[in-house]
Amino acid sequence: MATQDTFRDINWDDMGGVGLSGTGKQMLAFAALYLGVLAYDGLLLQDGLNVLLLSPLGMEGSALGQFVANTTGPTLWIPFEAVGLDFTFTWDFSGTDWLFIVTVAVGYFYGVKPLQNNPRLAANYWRQFKKNRAAVVSAIYLAIIFVIGIVGPLFLQSPEIQPLEAYQPPVFMTVPNTVPISCLGDVATNAAGTQVCQGTWAYPLGTTGEGQGILKLLVLGMRVSMQVGLITMLLVITLGSLVGTTAAYFGGYVDEVLMRYVDLQASVPSFFLFLILSYFFEPTLFMLIALFGLLGWEGTARLVRSEALQRTEEEYVRAAENAGASDGWVIRRHILPNVSNTIITNASLLIPGYILFEAALAFLGVTDPGIASWGKTISAGRGDLANAPWIATIPGIFLFFTILGFNFLGDALGDALDPRRGDT
């Protein structure tokens, strides 16, 4: 093995030497396409772009007919008749969706792509990472939540309020027949002689007090949680590492001014800031993400700064400076890559916090009431604990495991990526 490594062909394109690398071209193509469609959506249509994939058979359904009738702006139709599939999916692009697409793309270009290009490094990380069983299980669970959260809502219309179908128990449960207004499942008589209502597969996890299916709310909530967690994380990481590395590299007045601002920002917790803003302005999911992302990066900045301070003292930074590298180049090519382990670990530990904050604020009822957040469903089940405990319980279990999963993942990533933590 070692002899093969001795004379390695160096692909200078991959090293960022001359011209654009393959990944660079892909990124450029993506950016062009993205900005084009975004401009088309934002500037020309004013209202969101709708993507509608459907088979003509699906048009018979009244819900979809209504949706088509209600949408303004052009709709992208992709008929599925040819493939012989009978389903529809709809996606009305919101500001949050646009940000989410960028987040996923950044994750691909800066997370997946480099690992693909460096199979040996990837294998090494994987060896470290898989030592932690809990983290592997968490990663699988989170991947499932992520995929369902993205794909699921495309096939779901937002849940309607159906008072007649309220308080249906989950399939594995029975409740006294007096709890639901009308029992959709089987009505049986139990040992004590009272009539009980059994759950039905129409609503596998039961319904809320407004008759909305909990499974549906869960799937919609997965998207909200993932969007809040991932987009906010990307914003925080970008700003935090930018400020942190800049402050550390330039030092002096730049450092002083930036870090004093960070101190100031740290003294107003984002949670309270959002409460205050939600009092004065109409709260939306976009506002929540923007607020936490743009005004919540002080912790990351401090962490990155303290790490980058050590890097700026290294020989290679001085060598680059003496070779005539610009400040931006040194930060981008020498300091940032060398603090990236800290950043990645910090990133994965930030996500659960944002998911938790979003759920907590939705629970308090100060976020956009039109969004099916897990926190909102828990809040809806709060008053029905005696009769219908499943409403508050089920979304909470998912919330808990999602947060736990990200915490395990972050911890394991820290162990796998940080050479100093490797054997402790």
Added chain:
Amino acid sequence: MSMRWYVARRLGWAAFATFVILSFYFALIQLAPGGGEAAFLFSAATEGGDVQQAEQTYRQIRGLTGPLHERYIDYIVNMATGDWGWSQTRNQEVLTAISIAYPYSLQYALPATIVSIVFGTGVGLYSATHRYTKTDYAGTFISFFGISIPNFWFGIMLILVLAVQAPEVSLFGLQLLPLPVYYQTDVVLNHGWVSWENFRQLVMPIIVLSTAQIAGQMRYSRATAMEYVNAEFVKTARAKGASDWRVLLRHIFRPALIPLMTIFIAQILGLFFAGAYLVEVIFQIPGLAKLSYDALIAQDTPLFMGTSLIPILLLLLGNLIQDISYTVLDPRIDYGDR
């Protein structure tokens, strides 16, 4: 740089930060659309008053008349002299309402903080010195659980298990279960602050709040103690035959105490954060957070702004004391870096 100069600079910075935050609040109030004005005018109209006059009165009460710079100076002076405005929904001075609510928050937050400091630090130190034992894994598990479980959901689940669906359990004539679901203010009036009845209704809030705090405390004290576990002076102590307890208390705990101590102070002062906010709303404790939440729902601007300023001021104060106590407690600190 001398220590005195550092402390003076730190104090000056805290004052400046407070000033910036107050200015930010002023800007928000000025920019805010409505903010209870409609409700005030409506009540004036239904009571047969003159709407235009009412509007003027309202703007006067809210401090929205006069040129901007005068309003700004008025606002800052009022805030500094303790005139935080008048709460319409409670018919009280904002600061009076806050001082009435504060003890209700303190009575559960203080025990929860003490429990979490004692327990969290203890377990954290123990697992730092006994790494890879069953106890360490158990400690790690508890800390992951405490960090990950959403406070508000945990509270609801406790209500479900210990209050709504709990069987009746009594011991020596004292009723243990089920616990009361919501906090009753009458209990304090009838039985006093320190009574079994009052304690019973505080058990769940204390559990919920301390679970999250213990987890954080444990992680932090474990990490802090870890720095000293392999230090030279600890090895020397072990080599000369000091017992485990002596090593733990005299050689690891003492140096670790300085960073931990500063955290304690910040924690005790910063009692009212996101977690406590939700705890009060869930258990209906008429403390500071509930006051703030009710003001938010009822669109009582002065009360809401006042109550939401308290945690921010406490945070500033906590950080100030933390930084200063660090310099006082740790003789090794270098001021040149700050």
